[in-house]
Every structure is written in C-alpha cells, then in structure tokens.
Amino acid sequence: MGTILVTGSLGQIGTELVPLLVKKFGPSRVIASDVKPPDSDVFHDIEYITMDVTDREMVASTMKDRSITDVFHMAGILSALGERNPELAFMVNSVGTFNVLNSAVKAGVNRVMIPSTIGVFGKDTPRDNVPVVTVTRPATMYGVTKVNAELLASYFRNKFGLDVRGVRYPGIVSYKTPPSAGTTDYAVDMYYHAVAGKSYECYLKEDAALPMMYMPDALDSLMKLYSADGEKLRYTIEYNISAFSFDPATLASAIRRVIPEFRVTYRPDYRQSIAETWPRSLDSTDAKIDWGFSPAYDIDAMTEDMIENLKEMHVRNQPGL
Ligand SMILES: NC(=O)c1ccc[n+]([C@@H]2O[C@H](COP(=O)([O-])OP(=O)(O)OC[C@H]3O[C@@H](n4cnc5c(N)ncnc54)[C@H](O)[C@@H]3O)[C@@H](O)[C@H]2O)c1
Structure with a gap:
C-alpha cells in the first residue's frame, strides 16, 4: 500500500x-x-x-x-x-x-x-x-x-x-460543505432554510423528481x-447508484414532518430544463450484484440526521454561545 x-x-x-x-x-x-x-x-x-x-x-x-x-x-x-x-x-x-x-x-x-x-x-x-x-x-x-x-x-x-x-x-445531500453549482443543490438549500426558520423559493418545479442519496x-x-x-x-x-427518488414537494413534506412551519414556493429557472433531461429513477441492481451496494438512509432518516446536524452547526455558529 x-x-x-x-x-x-x-x-x-x-x-x-x-x-x-x-x-x-x-x-x-x-x-x-x-x-x-x-x-x-x-x-x-x-x-x-x-x-x-x-x-x-x-x-x-x-x-x-x-x-x-x-x-x-x-x-x-x-x-x-x-x-x-x-x-x-x-x-x-x-x-x-x-x-x-x-x-x-x-x-x-x-x-x-x-x-x-x-x-x-x-x-x-x-x-x-x-x-x-x-x-x-x-x-x-x-x-x-x-x-x-x-x-x-x-x-x-x-x-x-x-x-x-x-x-x-x-444528487447528493450533505450538511458539511455546501454543494457548488449542481442542479440538485435545492435539496440541501431547503434544509438550510428550514433550520434557519426561513421559507424557500425553489428553482425546480414541485414535481421534478430526481434520484438522490x-x-x-x-x-x-x-x-x-x-x-x-x-x-x-x-x-x-x-x-x-441511487438510494431513493424525490421531487421538491415530497422533500418539503418530509422536512415539515420535523419543522411543520416550513414553507416553499416555486419559481423554476434554467435548472428545471436540465432536470427535465435527467431520469426520475435509476436501476442500481448491477451495483448490488457486483460489489454489494446497499444504502442505509431513506428520505426520513436523512431528513432527521440533516436537521439535527444543521441545528447543531447553527447553534455553534451563533456568536456568544
Ligand atoms: N455533488 C453531487 O451531487 C454529485 C452528483 C453526481 C456526480 N458528482 C461528481 O462528483 C465529483 C465531485 O463533486 P462535488 O460535488 O464534490 O463537486 P464540487 O464542485 O463541490 O467540488 C469540486 C472541486 O473541484 C475543484 N476543482 C475545480 N476545478 C479544478 C481544477 N482545474 N483542478 C483541480 N480541482 C478543481 C473545485 O475547486 C472543487 O473544490 C465530480 O466529478 C462530480 O461530477 C457529484
């Protein structure tokens, strides 16, 4: 090695x-x-x-x-x-x-x-x-x-x-480093806004389903x-490889199960036309067979973990705390 x-x-x-x-x-x-x-x-x-x-x-x-x-x-x-x-x-x-x-x-x-x-x-x-x-x-x-x-x-x-x-x-969802400039970044942005107590304007349509992880x-x-x-x-x-697929409305509902007051509006931009050329879901069977791909998180487990970690980061970043 x-x-x-x-x-x-x-x-x-x-x-x-x-x-x-x-x-x-x-x-x-x-x-x-x-x-x-x-x-x-x-x-x-x-x-x-x-x-x-x-x-x-x-x-x-x-x-x-x-x-x-x-x-x-x-x-x-x-x-x-x-x-x-x-x-x-x-x-x-x-x-x-x-x-x-x-x-x-x-x-x-x-x-x-x-x-x-x-x-x-x-x-x-x-x-x-x-x-x-x-x-x-x-x-x-x-x-x-x-x-x-x-x-x-x-x-x-x-x-x-x-x-x-x-x-x-x-599309990959994470809380440590914000995504740079992808079409699926809205998912991470939604969590950041929800935890900060803000509403979110989404640049994809509410039914734009994409594979995520x-x-x-x-x-x-x-x-x-x-x-x-x-x-x-x-x-x-x-x-x-893909763990699940969701659209912005489904993610917003998952977040509302933890933060009920979270609100989303939709104003699609050029990224919607990119999303429309991508699949809604993937078949990951070959990855499972050849090397044992097996994701652990579903959308609710991911949402709980994202919100918990972002809340912790939010508290840590407050001056004086
Ligand atoms: N994040 C996702 O949702 C996602 C989804 C599908 C595929 N990918 C793939 O995963 C890989 C990593 O993605 P990411 O999300 O970390 O991207 P990112 O944009 O967050 O990071 C890419 C990094 O590459 C660096 N970089 C740019 N130009 C460079 C250059 N000329 N030389 C050296 N470094 C340079 C940037 O500074 C940046 O730190 C990429 O190949 C991407 O296509 C990511």
Whole structure:
C-alpha cells in the first residue's frame, strides 16, 4: 500500500472523503489537492498541494514524484456552473480527467476512482428505472464531458490495464460543505432554510423528481467499490447508484414532518430544463450484484440526521454561545 492522491479535495464530496481516507489509512498515506489553496480549518494533519488538473505537467510530476498508488479524482465542474461556463467544464472534466488517467498509467498507479453522474443521461434515455447500459446523449456540457470521462475510463482500462472504478452519483445531500453549482443543490438549500426558520423559493418545479442519496451512503458506496474484487466488476465508472427518488414537494413534506412551519414556493429557472433531461429513477441492481451496494438512509432518516446536524452547526455558529 502506497500513497493516495485526492483531487478536488475542497468540494462537497472531497471535504468528507479526505477525513474518511485519513481515518482508514492514516495521515501519512493521504495527499489532498485542489485548484484552490485550503481553507484555514481543513486538513491540518496531512499534506496538501495546490494542483490544477488541467495542468498536464503538474499532474504527471505529482503522481510520479510522490509515488502515488491510488487516486480519488473528485475535481470537477458541475451541471449548473458547466452551463454558465462550458469551456471551463470541458477543460476540467474532459482534459483534466484525461490528464489524471494518462499520468496514472505513466506513474504506475494501481487504482483510480472517478465519480460519474446521472448527468450522462438525456431526453432519449428512459425516465424511470434506468439501467446501466442505455442511451447516453446528454444535453448539457457537464453531461457531454462526463460521457467522455466514462469512455476514457473504459479506454484506459482496456488499452493499458489501468484499474479505473466509479459510480454514477445521483444528487447528493450533505450538511458539511455546501454543494457548488449542481442542479440538485435545492435539496440541501431547503434544509438550510428550514433550520434557519426561513421559507424557500425553489428553482425546480414541485414535481421534478430526481434520484438522490445522502452523503454517508455516497461515501460508503465509493469505499465499497474501491475495495471490491476487481474480477467481479463488469463496468468501469458507469455503475448506477441511487438510494431513493424525490421531487421538491415530497422533500418539503418530509422536512415539515420535523419543522411543520416550513414553507416553499416555486419559481423554476434554467435548472428545471436540465432536470427535465435527467431520469426520475435509476436501476442500481448491477451495483448490488457486483460489489454489494446497499444504502442505509431513506428520505426520513436523512431528513432527521440533516436537521439535527444543521441545528447543531447553527447553534455553534451563533456568536456568544
Ligand atoms: N455533488 C453531487 O451531487 C454529485 C452528483 C453526481 C456526480 N458528482 C461528481 O462528483 C465529483 C465531485 O463533486 P462535488 O460535488 O464534490 O463537486 P464540487 O464542485 O463541490 O467540488 C469540486 C472541486 O473541484 C475543484 N476543482 C475545480 N476545478 C479544478 C481544477 N482545474 N483542478 C483541480 N480541482 C478543481 C473545485 O475547486 C472543487 O473544490 C465530480 O466529478 C462530480 O461530477 C457529484
């Protein structure tokens, strides 16, 4: 066992993944990186490097010079930001992923983990219970770059024998680091508003159902796949996983079971048209069969946990308390 490099460590997933890897493998085995310098209150006990995944030389020299054996490639530009800046999405998601895979082969890296997304689907994909192998003709630049990443991952596995693994994440709900600019961010925003005693104006329609998952299950799934028997894996980074599906009205009702006065209004914007090209639900059977995917949280368990933790953070952040 050697050293694990995490790209995009300061993101919604990276900030929770890095401490998990440190706990599991020890601080000397994990190097965190991101294009930004670290916030003052994260990652004290491990090495941190500022690394832009679009910088081919830097990615290559980092992997080689530090004898990296495993990479968790979490750097990315998500759907809503990608629509505002398609060139950036292409550079980070497509070119950056190529740089990571290409450098990994050259540096003799053992395993690369790369999340894909439900953003690879498009309006020609069936809307319900979508299987792994289906039509992937997305309408967004995010989707285009993520289909490209899926194809690159399979190419590098088949051509060079690189062990590349990953899942198509649905929308991920979490309380530690706010999501950056995805289409499913409304779910996290709703909890923040509800706990702060505010009403919420939702940018998706009340019946815009999408597949979703709570962060502990997202991390647990990634780690299960990471340590799965490679012989049993039929896919590269295309494993569909989803814990449940809900629309904004259903989430609002779940929150009202804990905070009855919470109110939501709806004013759909451009993100509604992105959501309309994505499936309502996924078939995660292949992930269950091949590596034991089994989410623990349903929408009510997630809601209780989110509200409890956000209330605690709210109290901690009140001056004088
Ligand atoms: N969060 C979700 O709901 C979700 C759903 C599906 C898939 N995913 C996938 O999971 C991965 C991580 O997502 P996230 O939610 O943590 O995203 P995020 O936007 O919260 O974090 C991404 C991180 O990448 C960093 N980054 C951007 N450009 C970079 C560059 N050029 N070089 C290095 N780092 C750079 C950003 O600074 C940020 O810290 C992405 O590949 C994303 O497509 C996330």
